[in-house]
Amino acid sequence: MGTQLVMYDEEYNRINAVCDRLTKDANAKVVFIVDKNGQLISASGQTQNIDTTSLASLTAGNVAAMGGLAKLIGENEFPNQIHEGARESLYMTIVGTRVVLVVIFDTRTSLGLVRLRVKKASDELGKIFEALVKKTESPGGMGSPFAEISDEDIDNLFSE
Amino acid sequence: MSFINYSSREINCKIVYYGPGLCGKTTNLQYIYNKTNPETKGKLISLSTETDRTLFFDFLPLSLGEIRGFKTRFHLYTVPGQVFYDASRKLILKGVDGVVFVADSQVERMEANIESFENLRTNLGEQGYDLNRIPNVVQYNKRDLPNAVTIEELRESLNPRSVPEFQAVAPTGVGVFDTLKAVAKLVLTELKRGG
Numbered sequence: 490m491g492t493q494l495v496m497y498d499e500e501y502n503r504i505n506a507v508c509d510r511l512t513k514d515a516n517a518k519v520v521f522i523v524d525k526n527g528q529l530i531s532a533s534g535q536t537q538n539i540d541t542t543s544l545a546s547l548t549a550g551n552v553a554a555m556g557g558l559a560k561l562i563g564e565n566e567f568p569n570q571i572h573e574g575a576r577e578s579l580y581m582t583i584v585g586t587r588v589v590l591v592v593i594f595d596t597r598t599s600l601g602l603v604r605l606r607v608k609k610a611s612d613e614l615g616k617i618f619e620a621l622v623k624k625t626e627s628p629g630g631m632g633s634p635f636a637e638i639s640d641e642d643i644d645n646l647f648s649e
Numbered sequence: 650m651s652f653i654n655y656s657s658r659e660i661n662c663k664i665v666y667y668g669p670g671l672c673g674k675t676t677n678l679q680y681i682y683n684k685t686n687p688e689t690k691g692k693l694i695s696l697s698t699e700t701d702r703t704l705f706f707d708f709l710p711l712s713l714g715e716i717r718g719f720k721t722r723f724h725l726y727t728v729p730g731q732v733f734y735d736a737s738r739k740l741i742l743k744g745v746d747g748v749v750f751v752a753d754s755q756v757e758r759m760e761a762n763i764e765s766f767e768n769l770r771t772n773l774g775e776q777g778y779d780l781n782r783i784p785n786v787v788q789y790n791k792r793d794l795p796n797a798v799t800i801e802e803l804r805e806s807l808n809p810r811s812v813p814e815f816q817a818v819a820p821t822g823v824g825v826f827d828t829l830k831a832v833a834k835l836v837l838t839e840l841k842r843g844g
Contacts, residue, residue, distance in 0.1 A: 493650055493651055493652070493653065494650065494651075494652045494653070495652075495653045495654075495655070496652070496653065496654040496655060496656055496657075497655050497656065498655060498656045501654065501655075501656035501657070502656070524652055524744075525743070525744070526650055526652070526663060526743060526744030527663070527708075527724060527744070528652040528661045528724075530652075530654075540691065540692055542691045542692075542710045543691065543692050543694050543708070543710075546694065546708045546710075546724065547694065547708075550696070550705060550706060550708075550740070550741075553740040553741075553743060554705070554737070554740060556740075557736055557739075557740055635660070635716070635717075635719075635837065635840040635841045635843075636841060636843055637717065638716055638717055638837075638841050640838070642716050642717060643716070643834055643837045643838060643841075644834075646713050646714050646716060646721065646833075646837075647713075647830050647833075647834065
């Protein structure tokens with residue numbers, strides 16, 4: 490089932506910094522980090538005109554479907570995917586076991602450069618997420634912020 | 650699997666609407682989408698066939714408000730109900746926090762309901778979840794149709810554990826929000842327990 494994904498300030502800032510740098514170094518339009526369950530973790534670049542929540546959900550659906558296809562032909566998964574459009578292209582790579590790095594780019598850069606920069610960023614992100622999982626699982630972890638809430642808090646959410 | 654972000658003070662949970670083909674899962678999401686304030690919802694995404702049958706999933710992000718300073722967001726998904734889309738159903742159950750089983754009350758759909766209910770149990774099991782433990786509710790939909798079987802009969806086959814259950818007529822909204830609220834409450838209660 491895997492553990493719950495919990496994000497803390499320190500790791501969040503480090504992840505955002507990696508995404509910002511990748512956007513610049515790869516000359517990309519947008520860089521996203523998405524949890525395999527469809528939750529958006531980080532977004533960098535020209536995100537104003539993009540529905541980031543939908544993008545996260547569809548990325549997860551796509552990665553899940555491709556993962557299913559991979560298993561059917563005896564592969565564990567397809568770690569990298571490229572989708573080329575007339576103007577914009579999309580590069581996805583699986584980081585570690587539970588997140589996906591998505592880069593949207595256009596003709597101002599090249600697939601080769603994107604690939605090269607993604608490789609480096611992906612290694613860095615892998616380490617951060619590894620540390621994050623350890624932190625969450627450690628006995629000193631912050632656990633769920635919801636442990637303290639009362640039934641009344643939950644009821645209040647639904648009273649209108 | 651919920652995602653808690655201490656940095657942006659957000660918590661995201663995933664709810665899946667499950668049930669046999671044409672039972673009204675997508676209709677539930679469409680009703681919620683139509684009746685929710687624009688500022689609390691995102692786009693409703695439907696990956697469907699040309700004949701409007703769900704091909705992969707429908708997706709609707711919804712904000713419920715704040716609890717103790719944390720923005721609470723729910724991601725609602727439906728599965729494709731048709732039997733042959735089983736591989737897709739399994740994928741959509743990944744990371745689920747709560748399940749709504751939508752049953753079609755029509756007598757001729759009872760067999761399909763039972764088959765889908767068993768399929769839910771099996772597919773959850775394959776993902777490491779236990780239907781007896783995961784937050785779930787049952788919705789008896791299409792209560793307005795003349796060929797609807799009795800609630801007792803539906804209950805006996807589809808709600809052996811007496812989880813919260815609701816009667817619904819999804820196109821007009823009867824029972825739709827009650828169902829959603831009930832499953833959302835169960836999910837939050839489970840989070841409180843540290844699930």
